[in-house]
Amino acid sequence: MASLLILLGAPGAGKGTQAVRLSAALGMPHISTGDLFRANLRDATPIGMKAKEYMDAGKLVPDEIVLDMLFERVAAPDCAEGYLLDGFPRTLPQAQALEGRLGPQDKVTVLELRVPDEAIVGRAAGRLVCRKCGATQHREFSPPKTEGVCDACGGELYQRRDDTPEVVRERLRVYHEQTAPLVDFYSAKGLLASVDGSKSPDEVFQELEAALAERG
Ligand code: AP5
Ligand code: MG
Ligand code: ZN
8 A cells, every 4th residue: 555645736836845844754755747857857868858848838748758757756666655746746637647556545645735826936936956955945035054055965056947937927827727627636536635835834844744644
């Protein structure tokens, strides 16, 4: 039996930030399809080359590419008891494909981070990501102690290519059109818990832990 946690939320809602904490607290591998694509892009693999044009434009990468990459990753031994998904599923066909792979004993919990659209653009515009460890900081909300240097590991901080205001707005539009329907999909199955993602990262984490404790 595997236990799956799915973090659902708009771009910049804090999925990555909370996934790192939950993964450490629960001892579950953190699997971000966005991070997998960025690693493929960095290594110039065929998947990375295919994904690039979609990511740069703020569009979703086609389902079949995402599904092949994700299912290969979760077949690894570290995922046998469960895993934490960040940024997947993002379309109804992706959710159905995931469902099709699960056994009757597998347990799914979906945690939705709700953040108003107005807050999203500022979060993405100020985001800084560590090249070495992948940690996320923010120019204003969690400024690095030394400019350009990751607090966690001393690696170099950079700005994502898709964090320009225009691309963020397109990612938000795509989220509302293609991913937001998953809220109803999982809610109808009784698998969804929603938390207010506009609070501080510590408060959001506490609410997520409380939501998980409630579900047992
Ligand atoms: P992906 O990398 O998943 O990007 P995203 O969903 O747009 O989400 P982000 O990573 O931008 O935001 P986040 O929710 O992780 O927020 P974070 O914690 O960093 O995907 C990128 C692209 O890959 C997609 O556009 C698509 O092309 C492709 N892709 C990926 N998965 C796919 C799939 N399944 N299907 C098809 N295509 C796919 O926080 C953001 C900022 O806010 C940070 O600076 C952080 O420090 C700050 N912050 C976080 N929490 C708080 C808080 N509580 N208060 C204040 N600031 C906060
Ligand atoms: Mg992320
Ligand atoms: Zn780092």
